Amino acid sequence: MRLAMEASPLLLLLSLTLLLATFLQAKAVPSLQEQAGALLAWKATLQSHPAQLHSWSRGNNTSTWPCSWYGIECSKHQASHQEVITKISLRGLRLRGELDALNFTALATMTSIQLSHNRLTGRIPPGIVSLRDLRFLLLQRNQIRGPLSPALASLKKLRCLMLQQNELSGEIPRQIGELGNLVTLNLSANHLFGPIPGELGYLKKLVRLDFTCNNLTGSIPRNLGNLTKLTILYLDVNQLSRHLPSELGYLVNLRELSIGINKLTGSIPHTFGSLINLVLLYLSDNELSGCIPQGLGYLVNLKMMDLSSNNFIGSIPSTFGSLINLTQLYLWNNTLSSCIPQELGYLVNLEDLDLSYNKLMCSIPNTFRSLINLTGFRVSDNHLMGPIPNIFGFLTKLTMLYLDDNQFSGHVPREIGTLKDLQNLQFDGNNLSGPLPPGLCSGGRLKHFTAYDNNLIGPLPSSLVHCKSLVRVRLERNEIKGDISELGVHPNLLYMDMSSNKLFGQLSSH
Incomplete structure (x- = not known):
């Protein structure tokens, strides 16, 4: 009993304290009229007033405005139980004006700001830190400039911060690492520089991180390995x-x-090799070296892999044959050698394959006849040799076939002439002989055709002579013969070189 009597004054004090805090919080909540005034004041500063904002006016029904205005949502405040503005969404209205002309202090009850795809300028105003309940701040695709304020770290409830495609500059504040509820952070396509703060490794709830197209320097922080919920990580073009x-x-x-x-x-x-959920791997245009790890062949969910324009050596891993979901594989401009692994022929979903500008040897594997979804096949500038295999007749979806600058010999397979969708065909700089295959351009889509620096003979195929889709043709330095005046009308032709052959006659001026 005595214990209860002694405790009661303490309980009373705590109750009074909580009551006072709730009262003060409720009293601090701005009224709807005050919030409406802040929005109208900002509207008056805008240089454009789209039709959607005509509803932003002082009407007779003060019980519903501004909650009935376009892009405005209201709800009851937990402490004051009064209606307050919680969301503003004015996406893509081409609004022109200063963001810092908006009085965020009067809008402290907002949980979501969506002003993306407009033409807003100015800086992110200091008053934004008063929005302690803010969860979504979407200002992408505007013209907002200036540095990111470390004070943004006070927005502890923020889940989504999207500021991409603006004109922000300066360094990324390390205080961003204090936004522990952040799920999405996108600062891409700005003018940010300096290092990526290691403190970002504290954002354990982060799912998407995008810093593409800035001027960030230094190393990638090891702490990013702590972001185990991350599904998307874009750091390219820095x-x-x-x-x-x-x-x-x-x-x-x-x-x-x-x-x-x-x-x-x-x-x-x-x-x-442990990134088993990876769908896209893009590491091109760096200075990476060494051998390509066999373990990348275990990433069976991959759809696109781009390792081009690096300094990789050694062979293409045979384990890549397990990447059965792959649709795009780019390994061009490295120093890869040895033979093309026949296992690549197992990638039946492959649509685009570029192995150009390496030191690959041997021949094209016969297993490639199974790549029936291939639209682009490029092996330019390697050391491939032997006859061109007759597999290409099976690859009926090909629009682009580059076999140039290798050591191929023998005749050009007739099957290449059956490819109706072919638009770009290059096999210049080889040791090919014999006539060009009949049927070239039989589909009427061939635009670019180069076969110079070979030992090709005979007349031009009739289908090529009358090919009206041609834009650029190079057949110089061969043994082609015939009357060049028989060439038909080529309305799209911009360039043709057939010099150093055994042709006679004159080209038509048409």
Whole structure:
């Protein structure tokens, strides 16, 4: 009993304190009239007033405005139980004006701001830090400039911060790492520079991180390996350097990893073989070296892999034959050698394959006849040899076939002339002989055809002579003969070189 009596004053004090806090919080909540005034004041500063904003006016029914205005949502405040503005959504209205002309202090009850795809300028105003309940801040595709304020870290409930495609500059504040509820962070296509803060590794709820197209420098923080919920990581088109951290291999939920067009060095970590949910892997245009890890062949969900324009050596891993969902494979402009593995012929969903500008040897595997969905096949500038295999008749969807600058010999297979959708055909710079195959351009779509620097003979096929889709043709330095005046009308032709052959006659001026 005595204990209860002694405790009661303490309980009374706590109750009074909570009551006072609730009262003060409720009293601090701006009224709807005050919030409406802030919006109308901002509207008055805008240089454009789209039709959707005609509803933004002081009407007779003060009980519903501004909650009935276009793009405005209201709800009852938890403390004051009064109607307050919680959301503003004015996406894509081409609004022109200053963002910092909006009085965010009067709109402190907002949980969502969606002002993307407009033409707003100015800086992110300091008053935005008063929005302690803000969960969504979407300002992408505007012309907002200036640095990111470290004060944004006070928005502890923020889940989505999308500021891409603006004119933001300066460094990424390390205080961003204090936004522990952040799920999406997109700062791409700005003018940000400096390092990626290691503190971002504290954002354990982060699912999407996009810093593409900035001027970020330094290394990729190892702490990013802590973001185990991450599904999308885009860091491409920056100035990032040093090695790829092996810790990125811990991001087992990652679906898209894009770090192309940087200055990364070293090899691909073997831990990347653990990224079993990866659908897209884009590491092109760096200075990566060493052998391509066999473990990448275990990423069976991959649909696109781009390792082009690096310094990779060795052979193409035979394990790539397990990537049965792959639709695009780009390995061009490396120093890959040895034979093309026949296992690549198992990739029946492949649509685009580019192995150009390497040192690949041997011949094209016969298993490639199974790549029936292929639309682009490029092996230019390698050391491939032997006859061109007659597999291409099976690849009926081909629109682009580049076999140039190799050591192919023998006749051009007749099957190439059966490809109705072919638009680009190159096999110049080889040791090919015999006549051109009949049927070239039989589909009426061939635009670019180069076969110079070979030993081709005979007259031009009739289908090529009358091919009206041709734009560019190069057949110089062969043994082709015939009357050049028989060439038909080519309304789209911009360039033709048939010099150093055994042709006679004159080209038509048409």
